Amino acid sequence: MNLIANTCVDCSLKSGAVSVLDNNELCALEEGCAKTEYKKGELIFKEGGLVQHIIYIRKGFVKLVKKGAGGKDFILSVSKQGSYLGIQNLDENIKTNYFSAITLTNSEVCFIDRHCFASLLKQNGEFALKVLSTVLNDEMNYFDRLVKNVQQQLPGRLANTISYFANEVYGENTFALNLTQTEIAALIGTSRESISRILKEFQEMGIIALEHNVLTILNEKKLEEIKQKG
Amino acid sequence: MNLIANTCVDCSLKSGAVSVLDNNELCALEEGCAKTEYKKGELIFKEGGLVQHIIYIRKGFVKLVKKGAGGKDFILSVSKQGSYLGIQNLDENIKTNYFSAITLTNSEVCFIDRHCFASLLKQNGEFALKVLSTVLNDEMNYFDRLVKNVQQQLPGRLANTISYFANEVYGENTFALNLTQTEIAALIGTSRESISRILKEFQEMGIIALEHNVLTILNEKKLEEIKQKG
DNA sequence: GTATAATTGTGATATTAATTACATTTTAAG
DNA sequence: CTTAAAATGTAATTAATATCACAATTATAC
Numbered sequence: 001m002n003l004i005a006n007t008c009v010d011c012s013l014k015s016g017a018v019s020v021l022d023n024n025e026l027c028a029l030e031e032g033c034a035k036t037e038y039k040k041g042e043l044i045f046k047e048g049g050l051v052q053h054i055i056y057i058r059k060g061f062v063k064l065v066k067k068g069a070g071g072k073d074f075i076l077s078v079s080k081q082g083s084y085l086g087i088q089n090l091d092e093n094i095k096t097n098y099f100s101a102i103t104l105t106n107s108e109v110c111f112i113d114r115h116c117f118a119s120l121l122k123q124n125g126e127f128a129l130k131v132l133s134t135v136l137n138d139e140m141n142y143f144d145r146l147v148k149n150v151q152q153q154l155p156g157r158l159a160n161t162i163s164y165f166a167n168e169v170y171g172e173n174t175f176a177l178n179l180t181q182t183e184i185a186a187l188i189g190t191s192r193e194s195i196s197r198i199l200k201e202f203q204e205m206g207i208i209a210l211e212h213n214v215l216t217i218l219n220e221k222k223l224e225e226i227k228q229k230g
Numbered sequence: 231m232n233l234i235a236n237t238c239v240d241c242s243l244k245s246g247a248v249s250v251l252d253n254n255e256l257c258a259l260e261e262g263c264a265k266t267e268y269k270k271g272e273l274i275f276k277e278g279g280l281v282q283h284i285i286y287i288r289k290g291f292v293k294l295v296k297k298g299a300g301g302k303d304f305i306l307s308v309s310k311q312g313s314y315l316g317i318q319n320l321d322e323n324i325k326t327n328y329f330s331a332i333t334l335t336n337s338e339v340c341f342i343d344r345h346c347f348a349s350l351l352k353q354n355g356e357f358a359l360k361v362l363s364t365v366l367n368d369e370m371n372y373f374d375r376l377v378k379n380v381q382q383q384l385p386g387r388l389a390n391t392i393s394y395f396a397n398e399v400y401g402e403n404t405f406a407l408n409l410t411q412t413e414i415a416a417l418i419g420t421s422r423e424s425i426s427r428i429l430k431e432f433q434e435m436g437i438i439a440l441e442h443n444v445l446t447i448l449n450e451k452k453l454e455e456i457k458q459k460g
Numbered sequence: 461g462t463a464t465a466a467t468t469g470t471g472a473t474a475t476t477a478a479t480t481a482c483a484t485t486t487t488a489a490g
Numbered sequence: 491c492t493t494a495a496a497a498t499g500t501a502a503t504t505a506a507t508a509t510c511a512c513a514a515t516t517a518t519a520c
Contacts, residue, residue: 066373068381069458076373088370091363098370121359128358129351133321135362139369140318140328143296143306146376150419151298153506180467189380191508196469212516228299383476410497421478426499442486 008033011058016082017130025120025127032116036109044101044109045086051097053111055085060107061169061178065186066099075187077141078104078169078179087135090118104178141168149189157188158198159226162208166217174216238263241288246312247360255350255357262346266339274331274339275316281327283341285315290337291399291408295416296329305417307371308334308399308409317365320348334408371398379419387418388428389456392438396447404446 008030009023021029035058038044044055047067057079064076064085076099079085085101088094121128148160161184166173179187181195202208207223209216217223238260239253251259265288268274274285277297287309294306294315306329309315315331318324351358378390391414396403409417411425432438437453439446447453 066377068377069386070381072381074377074381076376087362088366090359091366098373118359121362122355125352125355125358128355128362129320129348132317132351132358132362132365135365135369136318136321139365139372142369142372142376143328146306146372146379147296147298147304147419149376149380151300151302151304156299182467189377192468193470193509194507197507200469412497422498423479423500424477426497427477430499 017127017134020126020130021120021124025124028116029112029120032113034111036111038103038107038109040103040105042103044103045097047098047100048096051086051089051094052114054087054089054114054117055101056110056112057081057083057085058108058110060109061104062101062107062109063104063179063183064099064101073186074189075179075183077138078165078187080169084131084134086114087131089114090121092118154188154190154194155198155201155226156229157190158184158195158202159223161188162202162215162217162223163227165215173220174214177213177215247357247364250356250360251350251354255354258346259342259350262343264341266341268333268337268339270333270335272333274333275327277327277330279327281316281319281325282344284317284319284344284347285331286340286342287311287313287315288338288340290339291334292331292337292339293334293409293413294329294331303416304419305409305413307368308395308417310399314361314364316344317361319344320351322348384418384420384424385428385431385456386459387420388414388425388432389453391418392432392445392447392453393457395445403450404444407443407445 008018008026018026018029038060044062045051045053047065059081062079062083062085064079066074066076068074079101086097088098121131145160149157152160165175165177169175177184181199182192185192185195199208199210203210205219205222207217207219207226209218238248238256248256248259268290274292275283277295289311292309292313292315294309296304296306298304309331316327318328351361375390375394379387382390395405395407399405407414411429412422415422415425429438429440433440435449435452437447437449437456439448
């Protein structure tokens, strides 16, 4: 973790929402903002820790982890550049983080003072509406996962997850997983062993290839079938 | 469904968020707003149907239902008076409802034109922030359910649901369920038969009493234990 | 490059909960 | 009040997945 110079006005990795802010507002944002670099596997913030900031991911991939029953980890999602983390914390009543954020790759992150962010929202309703849109969009994705995780069996759930990586996270049909099988298990709520077994099945069926943690989708149609039938 | 007269300015069942709106803004809201009554079991809006409105529940209980794998229903939550439904639809890109809303009891509901609501948000950032807070709060609840549904076994999940009803929905330790066992099953993603069995077990253990669909929590401590151990 | 730690693979067994198939009870409608 | 339709109860069977116990492999650090 290493602080680096930054101006929001010139930032080339601004979020879409920020595009509705004028120069004055961007400068205000900058006041309460600090850019930081993380190496792979570092903790950005910890579940239960005191909340001070909203996080904006400029670069890299970050897993959001929440402790569940019996202290077992659950991975809520994998966030990528352009996402805000901890917008939940805009609510002044919330004192502690709801989940931990841990980098999966080397990453660049902006820390934004939450009061600063909140007053920007209050000042600029259009900005607020944009941010709200983002949050709601995420919520829809969570709904989908909520429903599918509960209604489908493991092969369906793993197929969903592979699609999720390809379409929502990495945007390609070949991608480094950046996650161990234990972590994938924590993402769909199963055991590591089951992940190992089903990944093997998918390979034997010619649906995916997997080498050195780089996954390639070979047969999208079959993958879709498994997503459907569960 | 029966239209009744209404003015937002005088409304005694206003939402907390609306309290930051001034009289002019309330009148604008009123322009795009219509109050309606529903009987138990009626459909307010349907998953996949065209979006026109944001819904505000003035009175009653409403289930939010989403079709999952194989057309099986999943109940996302039970909403009560004071909640907005379909805020997701503020995003202009969203054309269709993400879930259905069906009344569980006789209810009163306001339909708010979504463009009207959106322009209020744009005008009044404080209002937007309040609404955002509400949405984020809901999201935290969904996270909890997401994690627990996946990590816990049936007794734990049912215990969670009973607590959820007592604490979040009905606010009392004795309450009419308003749901059949089939619906409870759709809420935690299991079979009706399993619900029947576990409810019986809970009764035998003296944790709850259940008569004519009115549930009473008899032993909160034991219920808490089951929630913990899963 | 070697040692050590972390991760993955895999069979056997044990649990959990779904499914099937009816019987019974409760509710709603006429 | 009666009857049909919903909803609930319950046992037997089956299916899915967790757990346990190691072996094998791959990464990481020195």
